Amino acid sequence: MFTGIIETLGEILAINHEGTNVHFTIKSSISNELKIDQSVAHSGVCLTVVALESNSHTVTAIEETLRKTSLNNLTLGSKINLERCMQMNGRLDGHIVQGHVDQTAVCIKREELDGSWEYRFRYDRNQGNVTVEKGSVCVNGISLTVVASEDDEFSVFIIPYTFEHTNLQEVNVNDSVNIEFDIIGKYVAKLIKR
Template sequence: MFTGIIETLGTITNLQKEGANLHIQVISAISDELKIDQSVSHNGVCLTVVARSPGCHTVTAIAETLQKSNLESLSVGYPVNLERCTRVGDRFDGHIVQGHVDQIATCISVEDQQGSWLYTFQYDTNAGNITVEKGSITVNGISLTVVDSQLDHFSVAIIPYSFENTNLKHVKPGDTVNLEFDIIGKYVSRIMELRR
């Protein structure tokens, strides 16, 4: 489990396809501290460390993960948001994040608001996911608050710290991002669906 508070940015150094799987090698400030079989969020996707070498680590994404996320569109040199799993007893600064991406969204606008940035993302409603005003949403692994909730799109306001310390500063209109909708909202939605 994660909180959506990004620890550091890594950089993709190698991508290797093997059958339906994608091996992703990342160099980062935390790679030397990782262990084989450890869960780490990469752009919001919980992936298992399968190999390590000095200063870098490798994770593997399987077919289902690639279908639901934007990992296959990444390229060597691209920055990736990293977060290690939550330790029991730590402060819970974000919200409950599982690292299970629900779907991707497309950035449709970025507005510089002279001190913050307003990002708007559009997503396919056929998956049944919803946002709510002032609710939580995870975008590329970042815990954010929805400031404008519409039927098929939503906006989030990004403070300067988050802009500088995550890969959102590289996201532009037309780019895709990974979304994980709030787990509590998903349970409520499912209960309502079963009662209909």
């Protein structure tokens, strides 16, 4: 479980293909604190650490993960949001995040305002996911509050700290992002369908 509060940015050092799997090696300020078999959210995708170097770690994404996320868009030098799993004796500053990306969305608006940024994203509503105004959504692993919500779009506002300390600074119009919808909303939507 995660909170959606990003600890640090990592940088993609290597991308290696093995069958349908992809191994990503990431340099970060927390890599030297990680352990083999530890779960870490990588731009919202929960991946297991499989190898360690002094200042980098390697994770493996399988075909299912690559199909549901935007990890295939990563290139050498790409920035990636990192968060270690939450500690049960700490505060829950964001919201409950599983690290299980539901689908990707496309950025359709990025506007710099006077002291913040507005991002608007469009997603395939046929997958049954929903957002609500003032509800929570996880974009590239970042816990955010939905400002405006429609059937297949939502918008969020980003404060300067979040912009400067996450990979949202690299997200432009037409870029794909990982979306994890609020877990409570997903259960409610499924119950209503029944």
